[in-house]
Amino acid sequence: MSDRKPLGSEHLQYPQRHYGMDHSHYEWQMLTEREPVHWQQGELALWVNVSLQFFPLNQRGTPFPPPGGMTMPYPDLRHFSLRDYGNRVGIYRILRALDQYGVKPTFAVNGELALRTPYLMHMLRERGDELIAHGWNMDSPHYGGQAQEEEAELISRTLDTLQEASGQSVQGWLSPGKVHSENTPTLLAKHGIEYFCDWVNDDMPYHFRTGSGALWAMPLSTELEDQFILRNNLHSETSYAEQIEDACRFLLAEARQQGGRILALNIHPWMLGQPHRIGYLERVLEFVTAQPGVFSAPAGTLLEQCARPVTEPA
Amino acid sequence: MQSDPGFYEYWPYHQRPRLTWPNGARVAFWVAPNIEFYELNPPANPHRKAWPQPSPAVPGYSIRDYGNRVGHMRQMALLNKYGVRGSISLSTALCEHHPEIIELCQERNWEFFSHGIYNTRYTYGMSAEQERSMIRDSMETIYRHTGQKCAGYLAPALSHSEDTLDLFAEVGTELFGDDGGFYTCDLFHDDQPTPINLRSGKRFVSVPYSLEMNDTIAYVVNKVEPRRYGQMLKENFDRLYQEGAESGTVMCIPTHNYQVSCPHRMRAFEEALEYITGHSDVWVTTGREIAEYYLQHFYDTARADIEHKNASAKWEATCQ
Numbered sequence: 328m329s330d331r332k333p334l335g336s337e338h339l340q341y342p343q344r345h346y347g348m349d350h351s352h353y354e355w356q357m358l359t360e361r362e363p364v365h366w367q368q369g370e371l372a373l374w375v376n377v378s379l380q381f382f383p384l385n386q387r388g389t390p391f392p393p394p395g396g397m398t399m400p401y402p403d404l405r406h407f408s409l410r411d412y413g414n415r416v417g418i419y420r421i422l423r424a425l426d427q428y429g430v431k432p433t434f435a436v437n438g439e440l441a442l443r444t445p446y447l448m449h450m451l452r453e454r455g456d457e458l459i460a461h462g463w464n465m466d467s468p469h470y471g472g473q474a475q476e477e478e479a480e481l482i483s484r485t486l487d488t489l490q491e492a493s494g495q496s497v498q499g500w501l502s503p504g505k506v507h508s509e510n511t512p513t514l515l516a517k518h519g520i521e522y523f524c525d526w527v528n529d530d531m532p533y534h535f536r537t538g539s540g541a542l543w544a545m546p547l548s549t550e551l552e553d554q555f556i557l558r559n560n561l562h563s564e565t566s567y568a569e570q571i572e573d574a575c576r577f578l579l580a581e582a583r584q585q586g587g588r589i590l591a592l593n594i595h596p597w598m599l600g601q602p603h604r605i606g607y608l609e610r611v612l613e614f615v616t617a618q619p620g621v622f623s624a625p626a627g628t629l630l631e632q633c634a635r636p637v638t639e640p641a
Numbered sequence: 642m643q644s645d646p647g648f649y650e651y652w653p654y655h656q657r658p659r660l661t662w663p664n665g666a667r668v669a670f671w672v673a674p675n676i677e678f679y680e681l682n683p684p685a686n687p688h689r690k691a692w693p694q695p696s697p698a699v700p701g702y703s704i705r706d707y708g709n710r711v712g713h714m715r716q717m718a719l720l721n722k723y724g725v726r727g728s729i730s731l732s733t734a735l736c737e738h739h740p741e742i743i744e745l746c747q748e749r750n751w752e753f754f755s756h757g758i759y760n761t762r763y764t765y766g767m768s769a770e771q772e773r774s775m776i777r778d779s780m781e782t783i784y785r786h787t788g789q790k791c792a793g794y795l796a797p798a799l800s801h802s803e804d805t806l807d808l809f810a811e812v813g814t815e816l817f818g819d820d821g822g823f824y825t826c827d828l829f830h831d832d833q834p835t836p837i838n839l840r841s842g843k844r845f846v847s848v849p850y851s852l853e854m855n856d857t858i859a860y861v862v863n864k865v866e867p868r869r870y871g872q873m874l875k876e877n878f879d880r881l882y883q884e885g886a887e888s889g890t891v892m893c894i895p896t897h898n899y900q901v902s903c904p905h906r907m908r909a910f911e912e913a914l915e916y917i918t919g920h921s922d923v924w925v926t927t928g929r930e931i932a933e934y935y936l937q938h939f940y941d942t943a944r945a946d947i948e949h950k951n952a953s954a955k956w957e958a959t960c961q
Contacts, residue, residue, distance in 0.1 A: 332687055332766060333766060333767075333768055334686065334766040334767055334768075334771060335684075337684045338684050338686070338762065338766075338767070338771065339771055339774060339775060341734060341758065341759070343680065344734050344737050344738070344758075345737055345738070346737060346738065346740070347738060348706075348738070349678075349680050349681055349682075349738070350681050350682075350697075355710075355738070355739060356710070357709070357710055357711070357713070357714060357741065357742075358710055358711045358714070359714045360741075390694070390695060391693065391694055470694060470695055471694065471695035471696045471697055471698075472695050504700075505699060505700050506694050506698075506699055506700060507697070507699055508697070509696070509697055525699050525703075526699060526703040527700070527703045527704050527707060528702075528703040528704065528705075528706035528707040528710055528711075529707065529710055529711055530707075530711050530904070548903075549700065549704065550704070550903050550905070551903075551904075551905055559864075560860075560864040560866075561864055562864070562866045563866065566866040566867070566868070566869075569866075569867070569868060570866075570867055570905035570906075571905065573867065573868075573904070573905045573906075573907070573908045573909075574903075574904035574905035576908070577904040577905070577907050577908065578904050581715075581904075590904075
């Protein structure tokens with residue numbers, strides 16, 4: 328095409344074209360080729376992660392805007408206050424629903440949110456649920472090319488704040504927007520993190536290499552996330568519930584043939600905590616927890632069993 | 642730049658010569674799983690960005706990797722269950738990266754056709770020589786790893802040049818004579834195969850490969866709900882089956898293991914497969930077999946009919 332610049336010779340060179348992945352973060356391995364995991368409590372683990380987020384009104388949006396962030400000219404009170412609704416109102420509906428069905432979640436919390444909502448943090452601390460770090464705030468992305476010192480400071484500030492707010496040693500990490508830099512995994516491992524949930528390339532945990540030891544990559548599906556289905560895809564709430572029910576049936580059947588599986592649901596109080604949506608979360612939890620073979624557990628509990636596979640199901 | 646690439650003439654869907662499939666089937670049905678490799682850090686093509694974030698673009702890369710690590714085995718088991726041999730639209734570097742997948746498909750006698758080397762290497766900006774070299778590499782790779790003489794082409798990430806179809810056919814002839822490089826999946830103009838005009842005059846056919854039934858187009862672009870996608874597949878089939886009583890039609894489901902093989906989407910796909918393959922008079926086949934059958938039995942008739950219809954239309958236009 329005459330109006331296009333010709334491509335350089337590097338476009339026909341393929342230096343990574345060899346067996347396995349085109350990077351060294353983890354080994355290529357199909358899920359079916361892996362040693363099966365047998366959960367102690369059943370066949371299919373329901374892992375619900377509740378993401379508690381702070382979206383700054385003065386969003387910088389660099390190098391990319393956060394999913395769910397401000398989209399209107401400053402001051403975008405519409406999105407700012409609706410996200411805040413999740414932390415004021417929606418979360419309490421969600422906690423009630425989780426308790427009603429005996430679900431043991433993890434809470435992924437932005438460090439800055441912990442400073443802003445001591446009441447909520449106190450309550451989570453009293454409940455004793457597992458807390459994972461969700462970065463500083465939703466407008467503090469970890470990204471390729473980010474200065475390492477800047478990122479290390481973000482991570483330590485986040486972890487220090489959350490450890491103090493929760494009274495527990497934080498072992499898990501979920502990057503804002505599930506995006507990270509080339510240094511993030513190494514920095515996380517260096518700061519004592521044991522697992523992170525950014526990669527959606529598997530349905531079971533696997534080892535992820537870093538410059539300072541291995542991390543567990545924990546599967547937290549994006550495709551089944553409330554935000555992805557309802558806000559990104561504009562599917563109905565009914566379809567949200569159907570998709571999770573279909574996933575539950577499928578994974579349970581697969582677990583019976585191939586070994587333990589995880590149904591991982593990432594949910595947001597600013598989405599599902601709305602009065603017209605909470606009923607669909609309840610419908611989902613009722614359906615899933617009623618299936619024989621399904622049990623609920625937070626991520627850390629599941630990983631303990633992966634580290635020491637139990638050969639005889641209890 | 643052209644206002645019409647000239648690959649085919651106008652050919653009305655009614656009053657065409659009757660197309661019949663083997664054993665009187667009404668619909669030739671094929672499933673085309675795209676088995677792709679997306680690079681984490683490809684050289685940046687100035688005409689199209691591979692990823693929305695700076696490298697490492699974890700969200701896009703990792704869900705596509707899911708397709709190979711987790712999704713492939715699911716879809717393969719499902720296609721086995723309903724007696725469907727996949728026609729793989731292959732990022733051919735996958736032969737080197739994940740040969741296990743290639744072997745599993747070979748054991749099941751699936752077809753491999755070229756979908757370029759990587760789905761992160763776009764045709765945009767390539768010189769004709771570069772594109773020819775890329776296409777040749779991809780066809781040679783398939784032959785070296787599977788012994789199959791690649792018959793079909795779907796440009797990587799649907800990125801084309803004006804020369805794409807010609808180059809594919811010519812490289813096919815160089816490598817395999819008439820046994821390779823004779824059908825394309827890149828055109829969406831018809832529900833029956835049609836002859837394609839090439840500068841070489843090679844007998845070459847477009848096999849319908851539906852964009853609308855493509856799971857990625859449905860799920861990612863059109864944001865269709867999974868159960869509605871299943872319903873769309875059934876309704877698409879119903880109409881093609883009905884029309885196929887008069888003259889044979891083609892139904893294709895192009896799939897991606899990072900879409901259709903997610904746990905919450907398998908049920909819709911399975912129900913559609915069960916429904917479609919549960920009908921009699923359906924030829925469950927591959928892209929190559931459709932193209933071969935068409936070339937052998939209908940290509941010349943079609944050419945003659947197209948010429949006749951356009952000649953008489955021109956004559957009528959002249960008389961007015």
